[in-house]
Amino acid sequence: MTIGVVGAGTMGAGIAQVAILGGCRVLLHDALDAALAKGRSRIAQSVSRAVERGHVQADAAEEALSRLESITHLTEMRDAEFIIEAAPEDLSLKQRLFAELDGFADPGAILATNTSSLSITAIAGATTRPDRVVGMHFFNPVPAMALVEVVAGQRTDPGVVDETMAVARRLGKTPVRAKDTPGFIVNRIARHFSLEALRILGEGRVTYDQIDRVVKGAGRFRMGPFELMDLIGIDVNFAVSRSVYEAFFHDPRFRPHPIQQRMVESGLLGRKTGRGFYEYPDNPKG
Numbered sequence: 001m002t003i004g005v006v007g008a009g010t011m012g013a014g015i016a017q018v019a020i021l022g023g024c025r026v027l028l029h030d031a032l033d034a035a036l037a038k039g040r041s042r043i044a045q046s047v048s049r050a051v052e053r054g055h056v057q058a059d060a061a062e063e064a065l066s067r068l069e070s071i072t073h074l075t076e077m078r079d080a081e082f083i084i085e086a087a088p089e090d091l092s093l094k095q096r097l098f099a100e101l102d103g104f105a106d107p108g109a110i111l112a113t114n115t116s117s118l119s120i121t122a123i124a125g126a127t128t129r130p131d132r133v134v135g136m137h138f139f140n141p142v143p144a145m146a147l148v149e150v151v152a153g154q155r156t157d158p159g160v161v162d163e164t165m166a167v168a169r170r171l172g173k174t175p176v177r178a179k180d181t182p183g184f185i186v187n188r189i190a191r192h193f194s195l196e197a198l199r200i201l202g203e204g205r206v207t208y209d210q211i212d213r214v215v216k217g218a219g220r221f222r223m224g225p226f227e228l229m230d231l232i233g234i235d236v237n238f239a240v241s242r243s244v245y246e247a248f249f250h251d252p253r254f255r256p257h258p259i260q261q262r263m264v265e266s267g268l269l270g271r272k273t274g275r276g277f278y279e280y281p282d283n284p285k286g
């Protein structure tokens, strides 16, 4: 099976990695050549770590990497049977990309979006084939996280949902069906994990690291909310917060926090830029 992946950032690179390890040929594209090269090298590093840990045989890893092709022009995806978009969380950008994909992709291809929070129906509306557009929401880091939410838009063909569930299983994931509601299942719950933590921080009585320690130490969570926001990317988390807030017609329960906005404005985006709430000296420039 040939899978096209649009966007070679945090998620696109992870999705491409699980797809090549799942035996698929992957055509990886990014709008920026540097991002494409970086995504490719992250995949190679991550696959070689998997070999070192004994999760993947060396020859299987080599074969998998030979199935990864970087492409400069989106139209080079025209023979892909399944396309997964992992570009930034911006509705108009995703609509533009889907209109473009619709222009050349095989009529039988499935067009999937990895959006965390945008309406699948609204993205599908930019195409002439809303029945073949579906949400396929992976979690970060993709190689480690089993869950994939498969989201039907208003006009998605039920057969397309079934095929997407099968592709997710082929990539070693555990898919669940979700409705096209803001934040689907996990991100709707996760809004409160980050937004309440930001509100507590904003009240000024405790520090972010105290909050993380309490949540992990006593609450037994694997990561605290601030560590998780740094991992996700403060910009991505802010974009998701804004879109869920909009989608719930400004329900105050989902109101984004000014701390997120200030961090985005000042370029403190988390691990990918070397600094968010915490510092990551090994990744000074992202």
Ligand code: NAD
Pocket (backbone or CB within 6 Å): 006, 007, 008, 009, 010, 011, 012, 029, 030, 031, 032, 035, 036, 086, 087, 088, 089, 090, 093, 097, 114, 115, 116, 117, 137, 138, 139, 140, 231, 232, 233, 236, 240
């Ligand atoms: P990212 O910023 O790491 O990567 C996005 C990539 O898309 C960048 O490399 C950028 O150069 C590229 N890009 C921008 N415009 C493009 C275009 N027109 N065509 C092709 N590539 C383009 O972002 P990410 O964290 O990988 O998020 C991507 C999507 O996945 C978003 O919709 C996000 O909400 C979703 N998502 C993110 C996470 C997370 O934890 N980061 C988890 C689940 C889903």
